[in-house]
């Protein structure tokens with residue numbers, strides 16, 4: 001141990017950067033030096049087998065956890081995530097909460113990737129790390145190291161909670177985070193396992209942490225009085241919203257709820273611990289994103305009714321308000337008056353912002369079906385929606401509506417599904433994940449990245465009704481630029497033959513086939529010697 005200061009404060013006083021919360025002013029943990037021999041050995045990561053990891057986890061007493069994840073987050077056509085490491089979802093949720101520390105336990109390469117990505121997305125928070133090696137993993141010393149790290153970090157002046165996350169290898173090895181103290185110095189300790197071999201998407205990992213925190217908060221409420229969150233005292237029934245949204249969306253929803261005598265409540269995942277209590281206190285929960293299975297379990301255990309879908313477009317907004325109003329006993333006359341007023345505004349916004357063109361859409365955020373509804377109501381010819389998330393009853397209304405409007409909906413869509421839809425429907429615009437966007441660009445088809453360009457816009461009510469038209473129409477109109485580029489770069493070849501050559505390279509497919517056979521043989525031999533561990 002060392003007496004050196006464990007944290008520093010970033011000086012942002014002279015910064016001209018625009019900020020919307022206080023994350024830029026938090027202390028940055030500098031941690032303790034790690035002896036080089038305490039770094040995980042290779043052979044344990046994404047490049048190894050998910051089945052082996054799962055078998056190891058079961059042998060280490062994690063069967064119950066894996067069975068719960070299998071029920072909450074059923075696997076799709078492939079058994080491991082096709083997007084980023086799922087733990088990024090829960091990491092991001094923790095990093096966005098005030099007075100919450102985050103500690104990861106996993107292979108160094110995983111932690112490097114996760115902390116890099118979180119800072120790339122502007123986390124401005126310290127990511128704690130407890131490294132391990134084979135010895136500390138198998139002897140149980142890793143658990144003691146985690147416990148020590150948690151005890152060192154549990155400073156009630158700085159934190160309400162510490163989130164400890166087991167990544168793939170510690171989960172497979174059964175590092176028992178459930179044995180950590182529930183509270184140290186008044187700081188809550190929340191331990192979760194987020195393995196890539198049990199959690200299919202980073203979206204669902206958000207639910208794992210949100211569900212764990214709601215569970216903790218529910219037990220606190222059951223045990224006695226809890227503090228009230230700021231701004232929680234209006235006395236009117238509140239609607240808790242489930243799912244990360246564009247910051248303006250809860251405000252727009254609040255305006256629509258106001259004439260019904262309701263307030264918009266907390267959005268889960270929350271931004272601070274006390275908001276968990278107000279979330280659980282909501283009169284009704286709107287499962288805006290339908291994959292929050294564990295969180296919904298907590299709300300239902302707290303006796304809160306849950307409604308699916310979201311107030312998007314005309315039909316979506318009217319039926320969502322009806323469902324919410326009915327749950328809290330709003331008079332039908334009041335509901336009808338409110339809906340009539342909103343219908344006029346939404347119809348006008350949709351009419352003023354038409355979208356023209358054929359579109360395929362895919363993503364892994366969980367809001368894909370909602371965006372597709374909005375596009376259809378805006379006039380787009382949407383043929384296919386693929387979501388990496390699983391089918392739950394909270395998106396049934398959206399699926400029914402889309403299918404009734406001729407849209408093909410695929411849950412747990414793989415990249416192969418998305419690309420096949422792109423080929424089959426030949427859209428004017430492909431909205432999708434990075435590899436889908438890349439494939440569309442190669443085919444000279446305009447494309448938009450769902451996460452950054454579509455889901456980062458208002459979607460709800462009258463504000464959402466016109467929000468997508470500009471970006472979508474502009475992209476579609478770019479087709480002529482793609483055609484020009486295609487013509488310009490025509491005949492420069494593709495793949496291994498891309499470029500300007502005096503003699504176009506021969507691809508020598510026979511050599512490659514030979515090397516592939518050799519590698520397959522070598523892999524087979526190695527598999528017989530030693531079964532690797534990884535996701």
Ligand code: SF4
Nearest residue numbers: 046085110167168196
């Ligand atoms: S091995 Fe597991 S924890 Fe590490 S990057 Fe892959 S999925 Fe994430």
